Amino acid sequence: MYSSIFFAWGLAAITVVVHAVGLALMLKFLSRRKNVPLRQLGAISARLVWVVCYMIMLHLIAVSIWATFYVWQGSLPDFETALYFSGVTYATIGYGDVVLVKPWRLFGLIEGLTGIIMCGLSTGVFFAEVNHIYQMTHADKDCGENP
Numbered sequence: 092m093y094s095s096i097f098f099a100w101g102l103a104a105i106t107v108v109v110h111a112v113g114l115a116l117m118l119k120f121l122s123r124r125k126n127v128p129l130r131q132l133g134a135i136s137a138r139l140v141w142v143v144c145y146m147i148m149l150h151l152i153a154v155s156i157w158a159t160f161y162v163w164q165g166s167l168p169d170f171e172t173a174l175y176f177s178g179v180t181y182a183t184i185g186y187g188d189v190v191l192v193k194p195w196r197l198f199g200l201i202e203g204l205t206g207i208i209m210c211g212l213s214t215g216v217f218f219a220e221v222n223h224i225y226q227m228t229h230a231d232k233d234c235g236e237n238p
Contacts, residue, residue, distance in 0.1 A: 102157055153206075157177040161173040181202055
């Protein structure tokens, strides 16, 4: 049991690293594109769609890592089933139609908790990006007003 908890914590740590590095790269990319005007609806929409798709990709990478581990350990029969279980667990949907066998059940708990935190992190970063766009689009209007 203790070795399985060790592996679960390791997978959680890998998930956090994937997101930390992925989000850092995304923010670095976005900061390089700060000169791109975001005054038109199309430009703002394209940027937000890109950010969301990028974040979904990060989550899918994390889900795939967990699923690969489940197949490697033989706790789920194939990669498709493992990917489905991992996605449902990570996103905390929890249908319950696929479950882990007894020695691996704690993995579902740890993956679900990790998924909640990573989805919350993505939500926070997305909100920060929306706020950044709002600040950029309203900076010109505020410059002309007297305090």
